[in-house]
Amino acid sequence: MDLNYSPEELAFRDEVRAWLAANLPQELKDRGHLSKEELMRWHRILAKQAWVAPAWPKEWGGTGWNVVQRYIFEEELGYAGAPPIIPFGINMCAPVLLAFGTEAQKKRFLPRIYNGDDFWCQGYSEPGSGSDLASLKTKAERKDNHYVVNGQKTWTSYAHYADWIFCLVRTDPTVEKRQEGISFLLMDMRSPGITVRPLILMDGAHAVNEVFFDDVKVPVENLVHKENQGWTVAKYLLGYERMNTGRIGESKRELRKLKENSSSKLSDVRFRDRLTRVEVELMALEITNLRFLDRMRRTGQPPGADVSMLKIKGTEIQQALTELAIQTADPNTRETQALERRYLDMRKTTIYAGSNEIQRNIIAKMTLGL
Amino acid sequence: MNFDYNEEQQLLADSVRRYLQKDYDFEARKKILSATEGWSERVWATFAEMGLTGLPLSPDYGGFGGGAVDLMSVMEAFGEALVLEPYLPTILGALAIAKGGDAKQKQSILPRVAQGKMRLALATGPRGVVGAPMADRIVFGSDGRLRIVSREEIEVRAYRTVDDLAAGDIRFDGKGEPLAGGVLDEVLDLGAALSCAEAVGAMKFACDTTLEYLKTRRQFGVPIGAFQALQHRMVDMYISYEQAKSMACLACSKADGALEARDRAKAISAAKIKIADAARHISQESVQLHGGMGMSDELKISHTFRRLTALGRRFGDADQHLARFASL
Numbered sequence: 062m063d064l065n066y067s068p069e070e071l072a073f074r075d076e077v078r079a080w081l082a083a084n085l086p087q088e089l090k091d092r093g094h095l096s097k098e099e100l101m102r103w104h105r106i107l108a109k110q111a112w113v114a115p116a117w118p119k120e121w122g123g124t125g126w127n128v129v130q131r132y133i134f135e136e137e138l139g140y141a142g143a144p145p146i147i148p149f150g151i152n153m154c155a156p157v158l159l160a161f162g163t164e165a166q167k168k169r170f171l172p173r174i175y176n177g178d179d180f181w182c183q184g185y186s187e188p189g190s191g192s193d194l195a196s197l198k199t200k201a202e203r204k205d206n207h208y209v210v211n212g213q214k215t216w217t218s219y220a221h222y223a224d225w226i227f228c229l230v231r232t233d234p235t236v237e238k239r240q241e242g243i244s245f246l247l248m249d250m251r252s253p254g255i256t257v258r259p260l261i262l263m264d265g266a267h268a269v270n271e272v273f274f275d276d277v278k279v280p281v282e283n284l285v286h287k288e289n290q291g292w293t294v295a296k297y298l299l300g301y302e303r304m305n306t307g308r309i310g311e312s313k314r315e316l317r318k319l320k321e322n323s324s325s326k327l328s329d330v331r332f333r334d335r336l337t338r339v340e341v342e343l344m345a346l347e348i349t350n351l352r353f354l355d356r357m358r359r360t361g362q363p364p365g366a367d368v369s370m371l372k373i374k375g376t377e378i379q380q381a382l383t384e385l386a387i388q389t390a391d392p393n394t395r396e397t398q399a400l401e402r403r404y405l406d407m408r409k410t411t412i413y414a415g416s417n418e419i420q421r422n423i424i425a426k427m428t429l430g431l
Numbered sequence: 432m433n434f435d436y437n438e439e440q441q442l443l444a445d446s447v448r449r450y451l452q453k454d455y456d457f458e459a460r461k462k463i464l465s466a467t468e469g470w471s472e473r474v475w476a477t478f479a480e481m482g483l484t485g486l487p488l489s490p491d492y493g494g495f496g497g498g499a500v501d502l503m504s505v506m507e508a509f510g511e512a513l514v515l516e517p518y519l520p521t522i523l524g525a526l527a528i529a530k531g532g533d534a535k536q537k538q539s540i541l542p543r544v545a546q547g548k549m550r551l552a553l554a555t556g557p558r559g560v561v562g563a564p565m566a567d568r569i570v571f572g573s574d575g576r577l578r579i580v581s582r583e584e585i586e587v588r589a590y591r592t593v594d595d596l597a598a599g600d601i602r603f604d605g606k607g608e609p610l611a612g613g614v615l616d617e618v619l620d621l622g623a624a625l626s627c628a629e630a631v632g633a634m635k636f637a638c639d640t641t642l643e644y645l646k647t648r649r650q651f652g653v654p655i656g657a658f659q660a661l662q663h664r665m666v667d668m669y670i671s672y673e674q675a676k677s678m679a680c681l682a683c684s685k686a687d688g689a690l691e692a693r694d695r696a697k698a699i700s701a702a703k704i705k706i707a708d709a710a711r712h713i714s715q716e717s718v719q720l721h722g723g724m725g726m727s728d729e730l731k732i733s734h735t736f737r738r739l740t741a742l743g744r745r746f747g748d749a750d751q752h753l754a755r756f757a758s759l
Contacts, residue, residue, distance in 0.1 A: 062500045063433045064684050129432065334753045341701045348677035352434045370670050425662035429642055429669065
């Protein structure tokens, strides 16, 4: 048993760290909400270094890193306070196209995703379909060589920045098993009939939207995989290898900042012990994550329901850190405002990307056989 | 980076586990428990035959030169089976002598420990010394001084701990033989790390058996594991177990691998905090999810509850380790 990185892995980490120190613009660090230009600026810096899509096959621009290297890379991005790589293109649409897309679709979309020419968003949730995604109602009717789409998506992150949206739509409302009538469709956000309306969240930020589809014409070549087989595509994406579900680098950075900013609070044993318990959970999560990676590396098996555990613990830690952070500034002061906004913002983490309750359902079913 | 036991460690863990499954199941344990001594000489002799009593000792004394991770694999299995014999007290006493004793002390004690002919205990005060009633020597530490006291010099008032271990309050008038005192912290840290591994073994049993119960116990016409309220609690137990296991790995790999004492102490305190919290969480939930059966002395789960309750506090409870973690 050896919990340490190998010398090669340490050298890799140092290389990533040094590169970030030299190339991550100061003004992009530690920012809650970024403009499209800022997000794309960072995307292009990474693309120029050929590091924007590590998990892709090498022929499409992937780095060929193993799972541990990819984990180290993502952890270092978080630890450096770098902006996120917006996942919808790089980590969601692209893996789907690589697994299910036609050659023409890959050639058309992948290079533009890589270079940041197209900004993608994800059309999954609907007003009546959240955790119960398969109940979705947005319908697409085949007319000659296109689909006509009508309906509504909601909670659509960055729809107001997006050039493209990938959507789950209902192409067959008659099937008994709801999952069997769903298709995976790519739509140009400039298509006539698409309307984006902002949803302002409780921190005052505009990051999510409602998207309305009113007789939107989508060419049939934008169907991914077979008609009515979209659920297979969606499920594939859920099991897709994500290295950084636990957001460990990010939380390490937040913890470090919290310690720096709370020196006066640390003499309060009650605060100190709460902080230590969160730190211990984070240490444990890091090792748990590495244990899973080590197992993945040895067995070649996808992580499966392990990812759900990382998501549950990781988001609980993220939230706990923001909760402690607001205690470090006096209430009602100017200094507390940014901390409070982050506290408000982070409440989303246990809800999005499959609520933590859904994650528990997944573990109960897949891991425990309940 | 590698989180597995190596081949030798795995073989050892497997053979210990096989032996315990065969000869130390809950019924066999009950018999040992009902005897006056509360532990079994025969089992102890088997531990010695398997090489466990000499595992961390130098080959010079008939041992195998094993480290904390070797011991971890044994302690996990012992935790699962709720072993009653004074293995950890003996090992810690022996390591205190191995690290702080002179040649004569080592030569007179360690080979006999390895052969299973001598048992030890480690005391940091006169009260609550686990393993004292059956110890041939007690390594006694107080005020930074460490000495070996032989059984004849000690008066032991014996009793059983909440998890049925033979323990005692001790009194002695003699001086004992001095040992180098500086080794006590290191040995206690190892004890703390190994108690984490033991707790993880007990947690594994608690999780496994509770999951089994959820699948077999039927109420309202369905297995109770069909209820989401219980599923989510089971999932949280399982997450606690995985997090605790991660910290036990950290503690044991630092117990004799850390370059600095501070690094070691910090990792072990962090592990103890997590293990104490997880031990409480898992033991309480496992009893609750068993309903009335969880309270029954006739099921192993209640004995596991008692072991986890004790392990959460042995070698320092969460509050003590929170304080130490913050001071480092």
